[in-house]
Amino acid sequence: MTADPARELVRAYFPGARSENGGRLRSEMDAILDHWFRWRSGRFDDSAPAGGLIAADAPARHGDRLGSRLLELCDALTAETPTFSPRYIAHMKADLSLPGLLGWFAAMLHNPNNSSRDASRVGSVIETEAIGALADMLGYDPLRAQGHFTSGGTVANFEAVWRARYRLDHWLALALHIAETTGETLDPFAAAHMGWERFRALRTAHAVSDDVLKSCSAAASNPGDVWRRISRSSGRDYLGPVMLAPGNRHYSWSKSANIFGLGAEAMWSVALDARGRLDLADFERLVDRAQAEGRPILMAVAVAGATETGAVDPLDRLYDRMDQWRAERGWRIWRHVDAAYGGFLRGMLDGPSEAALAPQTADALRAMGRSDSITIDPHKLGYVPYACGAFLTPDAEHYAVSAFDAPYLDRPELGDGKWSSTLEGSRSAAGAAATWLTAQTLGFGAEGxxxxxxxxxxxxxxxxxxxxxxxxxxxxxxxxxxxxxxxxxxxxxxxxxxxxxxxxxxxxxxxxxxxxxxxxxxxxxxxxxxxxxxxxxxxxxxxxxxxxxxxxxxxxxxxxxxxxxxxxxxxxxxxxxxxxxxxxxxxxx
Known part of the structure; x- marks a missing residue:
């Protein structure tokens, strides 16, 4: 690498503030179109000739209309905010990279739907490889990590809530059944954080079937009835779980409390310290309060790159405390980091780029791999087109979520599809392709x-x-x-x-x-x-x-x-x- 790697990377992989790389971009896009045209025209030998499908005067009648309206659209778009310019420092938008543009464009022409391998035989493979590249940068084992691309950080955060609820609901449902059959007093807080190892041991010991477990599940049966039974078994009114998130959280977290039926009151705000980061003392205070009130913690959210200020919460110290609780009290509380903006900062670690970060910020970013789930937006500091977010977990167990049936997508011979484990049904492969090509060229490491x-x-x-x-x-x-x-x-x-x-x-x-x-x-x-x-x-x-x-x-x-x-x-x-x-x-x- 040169003495100024960033400058060389920008000159190689971005269009240029004055379109200095315009000729190169045009050439690459022409090559993509030529490749696509050859593929279409030669894919089937028995395709009907174009002349048999299109009236002879169609280009004259409709081509001119398309061209004029397209020009009208292009002219209208020139009134858009010029976010490509370095003079624009208002929001989390900037110019797109060449790999991001070209990867998106190439995949968009083929239009794969990453809902299943049947609808996206190549796009779904590209998604898996792109998730692996992101996982490696974020501190997960890329061979074990699971995840998928979303339309943005908001949906990725919702995916985390869905999985955290799945886990908490399983553990609490089992404990409710045991309490009802043995007469033991139920401790909702301890039960909801028991962990999968204890869950499996208890389920085996009490021979609990799937049907019995579902009958005690607030997600799989009647939540009102289940909450009433929890209240009866615990000897106190059960008010439901809470989420802990810092005061610098994104607005999507309040949305999630509404959408998942938790209620606005269940969103407990952790105070911020004098540097605008999550205050650990207040976090501990809220955990103590939740335990005292018998309210499980659905998840603890930290932020890496707050929307307003770019602050990075002290993940390392937060997770040290939660690890201590796990060792001493057996509490397994879901920990999610919303790194929609700041996730790519982790690429600065373990190289000369790290010197630009304060030591405490580097320590916090390094702890990101200890999270149960991560949100990241390649359409921010990954410089790929909208809309492209991603949700990741360290392994398949953390990725597990409620199962749903869709017989028309059930094609086991093609491998597992994502349709049953994503909130969004149809998902374009374009964002995954843009991220994949960025990883393969610019790279996500300290020298990229x-x-x-x-x-x-x-x-x-x-x-x-x-x-x-x-x-x-x-x-x-x-x-x-x-x-x-x-x-x-x-x-x-x-x-x-x-x-x-x-x-x-x-x-x-x-x-x-x-x-x-x-x-x-x-x-x-x-x-x-x-x-x-x-x-x-x-x-x-x-x-x-x-x-x-x-x-x-x-x-x-x-x-x-x-x-x-x-x-x-x-x-x-x-x-x-x-x-x-x-x-x-x-x-x-």
């Missing part, structure tokens, strides 16, 4: 995508240093990745004044043709973080409970180019200073 991740972190560091030097009002949040968040506050002033100033500057950038940024408001879950930022400039909390911050996401690959940084950073700083000056009269008014 990991080097590019390191470049995005360094770009954020350079941005923060430049803004700090030129704008003393800038108050940056603690950071773990490539997202920079800052408010604009002066010493000793109240939060409402700094929020007004920050809001006015953001409004300027909303109108600016030069740069795109985003904003977010840190709420009550970030109380410790807000207090720490205010303390740094003797700021005062007042009528405003939340802190407004400007948010800049440095995932665009072209920030690895020195000319881009040297050109754009001074321009951004100048515009920020001008917006700050202009904001004062508006704020005073």
């Amino acid at each position: 995508l990991g080097a590019l991740m390191a470049a995005t972190v360094r770009a954020r560091q350079a941005f923060e240093a430049a803004v700090r030097d030129a704008v003393p009002e800038a108050r940056f949040l603690p950071v773990d990745s490539n997202i920079a968040c800052f408010s604009l506050a002066r010493p000793g002033e109240g939060l409402s004044l700094s929020n007004a100033r920050t809001g006015a500057v953001f409004d300027h950038f909303q109108r600016s043709p030069h740069f795109a940024v985003s904003k977010t408001t840190l709420g009550a879950d970030n109380a410790a973080l807000i207090a720490g930022v205010l303390a740094g400039h003797d700021g005062r909390p007042d009528a405003d409970a939340g802190m407004l911050v400007i948010r800049c996401v440095f995932m665009n690959p072209y920030w690895s180019e020195s000319p881009v940084t040297q050109d754009l950073l001074p321009g951004f700083v100048d515009e920020l200073r001008g917006a700050l000056i202009a904001a004062e009269p508006a704020r005073a008014a």
Whole structure:
């Protein structure tokens, strides 16, 4: 590799901010189309000739219409946000890689449906290999790991809830049957975390059949009746399981509590510490509360790359504590890491790229392989087209979930299909192919995508240093990745004044043709973080409970180019200073 691997990778595997690789991309897409045309025309010798299927004047009558409407569509799409540009630092979107584009395009032409091997004989194999490549990067054994591609992180998170419920429901159902037949008092919390080894031993000892187990299952029978029986066997009202997730969680977790019928109350929010990460002391407090109330923990969620700030929760210390509970108390609580954004940062480990990370962030990412399940979005830092998420588990036992019948898809001679174990029925192979080709070319390791991740972190560091030097009002949040968040506050002033100033500057950038940024408001879950930022400039909390911050996401690959940084950073700083000056009269008014 060269002294600057990220720059070489960007030049080799991305279109270029000004389409510098346009000719190469066009050539590769032409080659894909030529290959597809040859395959179609030569696939069957007895195919009907095209002239027998298409009227002679069809191209004249309809071809012109198609061409004009296609041009109309292309013209309309030019009004889309130019997220390919390094000037766009607003949200988790950037340019697509060449492997991502070409892999997606090649598979899309064949249109395989990864619901089964019958509908996707090649696409399903590509999916398995792509999942293996992701598993290897995330710390799982690629030969044992299981998973599949989804339409995004939201569905991948739902897949985790589904499997965690499957496991908890089995364990609790068995314990309920034993309590009802022996008269022993049921402890729902301990029973729901017993583990598969104890489950199998107890099931064998009590000779429990599938039908009996189903009759005690809230998922397989009547949940209202099962909860009533749990209440009777435990001697207290059973209020159902809870999920523990940090205050920086994605909105999909609240959706999951609604969709799976848990209720909003069952979503217990873990407080965040002064750096915006999951607070371990509060997590332990909530576990103690759940045990005291007899409410099983369906799953414990941690975040690697929070949507708002890019924060990485302390997975290593969290899992150390949960391992201790497992050893001392026999509790097996499902642990899921939502790494939709930050999962690819793990590619930085075990090489020179790791130096761009703080040691505690590297330790947290290294612990990811100890999770029971992982969500990751290749359509974010994997630079492949939407919509492409993935859900992974370390092995088949963790991947197991409720079985459903679909006789028209039952083709055992073709191998196992994913249709019975995915929430989505039809699933395109295009995202899997895009991820597969990215893994085969750019690569997910420290000298491939990991080097590019390191470049995005360094770009954020350079941005923060430049803004700090030129704008003393800038108050940056603690950071773990490539997202920079800052408010604009002066010493000793109240939060409402700094929020007004920050809001006015953001409004300027909303109108600016030069740069795109985003904003977010840190709420009550970030109380410790807000207090720490205010303390740094003797700021005062007042009528405003939340802190407004400007948010800049440095995932665009072209920030690895020195000319881009040297050109754009001074321009951004100048515009920020001008917006700050202009904001004062508006704020005073």
